[in-house]
Amino acid sequence: MARHKPFTIDDLWRLARIGAPSLSPDGAQAVAAVTRPDMAANRSPASLWLFSTLGGRPRELTRCGDKDGAPRFSPLGDLVGFVARREQEGAKDSEPQFYVIPPDGGEARRVGNVATGVGGFKWFPDGRRIAFVSWVRPGLKGAAAQAKAHQAFTERKETGIASDAEIVRFWDHMIPMDRVPHVLVLDLDTGRSTDLFEGTPYELTRFEPDESCFDIAPDGQSLVFAWDPDPAKRTDSRPAIVELRLRGKRFQTLAQDAEWGFTTPAYAPDGEAVAFRACHRGQKHTMPQQLGLWRREDGVWEVPSANWDHEVQAPLHWEDDGQALLFTAEQRGRQHLWRFDLPDRRAEVVVEGGWVLAFDKAAGTVVTLADTADHPARLQAHLPGEDVRRMEHLNDRALAAFELGRTEEVWITGALGDAVQVWLHYPPGFDPKKKHPVLHTIHGGPHTAPGDNWHWRWNNKVFAAQGYVVASVNYHGSSSFGHAFKDSISHRWGELELQDIEAATDWLLSKRWVDKRRVFASGGSYGGYMVAWMNGHCAPGRYAAYICHAGCYDWTAMFADDCWPWTGDEMGAWYWEDPAKIASQSPHAFASAFSTPTLVVHGALDYRVPDAQGFAYYNTLKARGVPARMLWFPDENHWVLKPRNSRQWHQAFFDWLTRYDRVKT
């Protein structure tokens, strides 16, 4: 078939989005949520699918749910548990609830009804109970009291949220008023739930706590979890690892250190050790998440990965022999599945990315969910001694209609004379004898790294299909290149990153196929910060136009954000102690140099970069007579997630670039 259609935003939204897989105990099949967005209805419903690791066809397991999510096979393989808000007996769940469905088919059934809702969960080994996260009112006793208080709260006429917490809102939601995240147990036979932390000071960490925050022992007799002993409960906390013996409800701290933050614990198969992520925050706020290990025999913890300069990601998955752990970690713009050998203290790649997003292992079979720059996430089975097997082809037909263009990784010399990675995405049919416009897509973070991966919001293939050569620079400060590179921008934000982006622009301008009058730059969040910074620092006219999505503009006013303790560490000062240092890293202080036309985009529900940042930038551009346009979404957060809004975002994005396409003027 001729592959000539341009890949548009509507085409992107037609693709299926596969979630993290969970394997059956025999490793024969995996269950995962599949989201199939509906542009016309402006919805993104998800249902559960079963995928064979042995070559069978995928099968849809649930249908009528709106968003069936987070499925997990039970330890006996007889049930799939999942979390959803569904309609049951004519009533719609007001909070997410726990459902089970036999993998062979049949109806999904809700278990119990937890007034405060069901979050991330894990099965007990007996397959008759789960432990799950729920935000409860800590002073109350019993499920009935929780239900009564919750109903009163949801029916109240006042709307104010009062809090004396250090961090009152996070990402796009308020930290629930007077509630804290506890671990509860739900019994499948009785439907009754019990709060394991009731009447104690224990709670999970407050910032999006999920099932990776705790683990259940292989014998089902105890639980480990990460707990922040500091009453302040800040984002830069130093959590300890605590074990709860269920019989007698005895808590014991396993690992605690004022210098270190410990998270995402996982029991060894024999329950005699606990692995976790360990971050030496006391040494430096940019220190990586390393692999920590506590052993019951001596009660001592250590960091086996101390000499491995990578960031360990959750979840941590023990190998059956207890000698190694599996986890994902980034490396130079890619993300692999690694096996860390404990006796040897060495890491080796088990499955190479692209970008390995999620994985599971059971009965010797590994299943991975991984994407690449030219393909959305695919499920693959890795059986010992066999070739890698694709488990689904959900998007193959849709993608076959398009030529997506080539992706290339190049290295240039950037700031400090260091090698800097740049990813190039060429338009389909790229002809080096012709002139092409260039579009920088500058990543956020700053400590993230785009590379050989697929992005649903900043999709380089959608951008390239409009004719741009898209450049993504992994500037100093990016993750995946080691700690020194990540830390190099501390206390001098803007400086090295700009040198790297400018070096990439110089490199591009040296190519005969670049149209010098049509070089654009866009970015979101920290990438938005960078384009605002460029507006104050780059020679007028060097870039034809900018697009600033959710950009950090004024670092003093950014104190309204939800991660202010971290920002203070990164910038090296509090604004009241050293206002000049903050200003020297802040785009707003260079407003007198702004001259490049800019599209400013922001969402009202963005608490990471509050939308006042976007408005302050936009108003400044207007006040200075610089062409600017504002696109504001009342119902989006840091990201634009709704299908129709995403389409509007892309239309505005391309319209803006076209408006400042100097070939046409």
Ligand SMILES: CSCC[C@H](NC=O)C(=O)N[C@@H](Cc1ccccc1)C(=O)O
């Ligand atoms: C401990 S919170 C980390 C913030 C995170 N950075 C990751 O590397 C992030 O959300 N960054 C924003 C930009 C930003 C930076 C500082 C303060 C607020 C927002 C992003 O680029 O998405």
